Amino acid sequence: MKITKLTTYRLPPRWMLLKIETDEGVVGWGEPVIEGRARTVETAVQEFAPFLIGQDPARINDLWQVMYRGSFYRGGAILMSAIAGIDQALWDIKGKLLGVPVYELLGGLVRDRMKTYSWVGGDRPADVIADIRRLRAGGFDTFKMNGTEEFGIIDSAAAVDSAVARIAEIRAAFGNEIEFGIDFHGRVAAPMAKVLLRALEPYRPLFVEEPVLAEQAEHYPRLAESTSIPLAAGERMYSRFEFKRVFEQGGIAIVQPDLSHAGGITECVKIAAMAEAYDVALAPHCPLGPVALAACLAVDFVSHNAVLQEQSMGIHYNKGGELLDYVLNKDDFHIEGGYISPLPKPGLGIVIDEARVIEASRNAPDWRNPLWRHADGSVAEW
Numbered sequence: 001m002k003i004t005k006l007t008t009y010r011l012p013p014r015w016m017l018l019k020i021e022t023d024e025g026v027v028g029w030g031e032p033v034i035e036g037r038a039r040t041v042e043t044a045v046q047e048f049a050p051f052l053i054g055q056d057p058a059r060i061n062d063l064w065q066v067m068y069r070g071s072f073y074r075g076g077a078i079l080m081s082a083i084a085g086i087d088q089a090l091w092d093i094k095g096k097l098l099g100v101p102v103y104e105l106l107g108g109l110v111r112d113r114m115k116t117y118s119w120v121g122g123d124r125p126a127d128v129i130a131d132i133r134r135l136r137a138g139g140f141d142t143f144k145m146n147g148t149e150e151f152g153i154i155d156s157a158a159a160v161d162s163a164v165a166r167i168a169e170i171r172a173a174f175g176n177e178i179e180f181g182i183d184f185h186g187r188v189a190a191p192m193a194k195v196l197l198r199a200l201e202p203y204r205p206l207f208v209e210e211p212v213l214a215e216q217a218e219h220y221p222r223l224a225e226s227t228s229i230p231l232a233a234g235e236r237m238y239s240r241f242e243f244k245r246v247f248e249q250g251g252i253a254i255v256q257p258d259l260s261h262a263g264g265i266t267e268c269v270k271i272a273a274m275a276e277a278y279d280v281a282l283a284p285h286c287p288l289g290p291v292a293l294a295a296c297l298a299v300d301f302v303s304h305n306a307v308l309q310e311q312s313m314g315i316h317y318n319k320g321g322e323l324l325d326y327v328l329n330k331d332d333f334h335i336e337g338g339y340i341s342p343l344p345k346p347g348l349g350i351v352i353d354e355a356r357v358i359e360a361s362r363n364a365p366d367w368r369n370p371l372w373r374h375a376d377g378s379v380a381e382w
């Protein structure tokens with residue numbers, strides 16, 4: 001079998017799908033995208049096309065190594081997202097060819113269902129209580145929200161109190177009938193992370209995510225020493241070679257590789273196994289579309305240490321497009337009591353509504369994340 005064509009479709013709300021065709025008619029789908037840089041990743045995918053066309057899609061490991069090691073300059077958000085989407089599509093082809101779901105190719109299920117969580121509160125998490133109430137009625141009991149808005153390198157007691165008051169309100173409203181992660185989103189600098197973690201301690205969040213920016217990873221061990229709150233990170237780390245330093249230094253209790261940013265299934269299965277060796281939990285990051293989620297689930301269902309799966313249904317980014325808009329097998333993504341079952345169909349388990357994809361790709365937005373500034377006019381981390 002040979003790869004014959006790569007076609008990319010940039011889509012609302014801020015996604016991109018990749019279709020890989022073969023000379024035997026088997027088609028694979030991937031989701032190579034960095035939120036806010038879809039066109040850049042699209043160019044990176046197209047730069048791989050001349051090499052990939054004519055190759056045997058079954059040789060996923062070799063194709064991965066060539067795409068990674070064949071470029072002198074390697075790694076990083078753009079290239080690893082391009083490789084991720086191509087890798088997802090190759091696994092989709094292999095599973096479809098053999099008539100089995102990808103998780104069967106990876107050794108079979110380690111669990112019967114996977115726990116998911118739902119975002120609440122949006123960019124400026126004001127009233128999350130109503131969101132939580134609505135989603136609890138739908139069966140969710142685990143949530144994630146942003147911890148702050150703009151936050152200074154050194155900020156005021158009032159800013160800390162405002163962030164903590166919202167969390168106190170949630171615990172007061174729901175007690176320990178729900179769990180929630182708090183995403184610092186890299187908005188909090190190292191000096192204030194310790195202050196905020198200590199102030200949040202009494203409310204026992206399930207985890208705090210990106211307590212500092214990924215480029216400040218050396219602070220993780222010290223921050224972990226200062227709190228009992230499990231720290232999570234990984235959405236802005238793009239390969240085993242970045243995660244290994246975090247495993248070695250310690251401090252992170254939950255790693256959150258993104259299946260569309262960290263080299264795809266081939267790479268994230270290895271990251272998951274490394275995490276397990278360090279007794280670190282896996283909770284793949286996925287604020288994206290259905291192919292990314294299906295790829296996450298393929299890894300979740302073969303990883304003993306997978307504990308939580310992010311999914312983007314109703315997330316504040318999904319303006320103009322929702323998680324299941326582009327799939328025909330919507331029921332396979334059914335979430336019951338906050339759990340999702342293994343996708344039963346061959347490959348990644350998705351049936352793409354190609355007509356809908358082609359139609360929607362005609363006016364894809366160039367989504368950009370907001371640019372935030374502090375009161376003094378300096379750039380604030382979003």
Ligand SMILES: O=C(O)[C@H](O)[C@@H](O)[C@@H](O)[C@H](O)CO
Nearest residue numbers: 035183185235285286287369
């Ligand atoms: O945890 C999450 O989902 C992420 O922090 C998410 O908010 C960002 O990755 C966003 O998608 C970037 O544009």
Ligand SMILES: [Mg+2]
Nearest residue numbers: 183185209235
């Ligand atoms: Mg996050």
